Amino acid sequence: MIDVFLGPGDLARIRFGRSPLQELVGSLHLLGDPSRQATFRPWLAGVRGRIPALRLLPSLVGGPHWAADFLTPPPRHLAVEFAEELERVRATDPGLVRASIEEMHERVPEPLAGLYDDPERELGAVADELGAYWRAAVEPVWPRLRAVADADLGHRAQALTTGGLAKLLADLDPRIEHTPDGMRLDTPSWHGEHVLNGSGLVLVPCVFAWPRLVMLFDEPRQSMFSYAPRGIANVWNDPQDMRGEPLGELIGRSRASLLSHLELPLSTTQLAAYLGLTPAAVSQHLSVLRRTSLVTSRRDGREVLYQRTSLATELLNQAG
Incomplete structure (x- = not known):
């Protein structure tokens, strides 16, 4: 002690x-x-x-x-x-x-x-x-x-x-x-x-x-x-292998993949690196998802962090 x-x-x-x-x-x-x-x-x-x-x-x-x-x-x-x-x-x-x-x-x-x-x-x-x-x-x-x-x-x-x-x-x-x-x-x-x-x-x-x-x-x-920070159980999960494929047929695979990644808050740059998309494309998808109440955003210094909402989590669960 x-x-x-x-x-x-x-x-x-x-x-x-x-x-x-x-x-x-x-x-x-x-x-x-x-x-x-x-x-x-x-x-x-x-x-x-x-x-x-x-x-x-x-x-x-x-x-x-x-x-x-x-x-x-x-x-x-x-x-x-x-x-x-x-x-x-x-x-x-x-x-x-x-x-x-x-x-x-x-x-x-x-x-x-x-x-x-x-x-x-x-x-x-x-x-x-x-x-x-x-x-x-x-x-x-x-x-x-x-x-x-x-x-x-x-x-x-x-x-x-x-x-x-x-x-x-x-x-x-x-x-x-x-x-x-x-x-x-x-x-x-x-x-x-x-x-x-x-x-x-x-x-x-x-x-x-x-x-x-x-x-x-x-x-x-x-x-x-x-x-040890919160969320360690999710560190090694690969969202590409997780839920969301049926949801991709409804809202598009890129947007469904974005939601799968957003269990933890991430920036546009981080999401672009994960998904192999341009930051501009990610930003456009996030704008749509935010307008439909599937993601929220908050400023953290110079960055804006995005995280999926409970509604998005429920959609992923139902789709999985």
């Missing part, structure tokens, strides 16, 4: 983030954790035989410590991209690299000897392995992961706005308890207390973290807490 104490400055600096690199690290951890693999079988089947040879990462990810802390810098803003996070890894302070390795291992493993002795020289190799693994295993499914994260972040932001920290934590995970001074995490393998340093806390949904809670308390960086 871990007690996390939040001061007034921390409460004012609680924010949300999205991290491609955290998903990458979570997926690497999953490869070595058979107890978590059943939920991810479709992904595992898809990446089998495609994962490149890795010299350093297997010794930097896995076990009770999750991963070396320097591999998962807290995202600086909501829309952080993988390339930006990768550059932060390349520029990691050598002292943090060594401290992360020491925290994970009683003795420095042979593959990490060069990284420990000369981090500035070897960090490029770490970043290269991360990039190769990203392209082979995570980038192909990133649109799915991002869609789930975006939908979850919208839900969490609303909970925080309407009910404050107590409501947010109550809904986040049953193992998290709101306390008068902060929060308590029910983690059987970890015990202790942590007082935040006034820089706040960033909450990061991570599909590949499921069902774990991942905590990073690494001063002077902002503390980070990763949790």
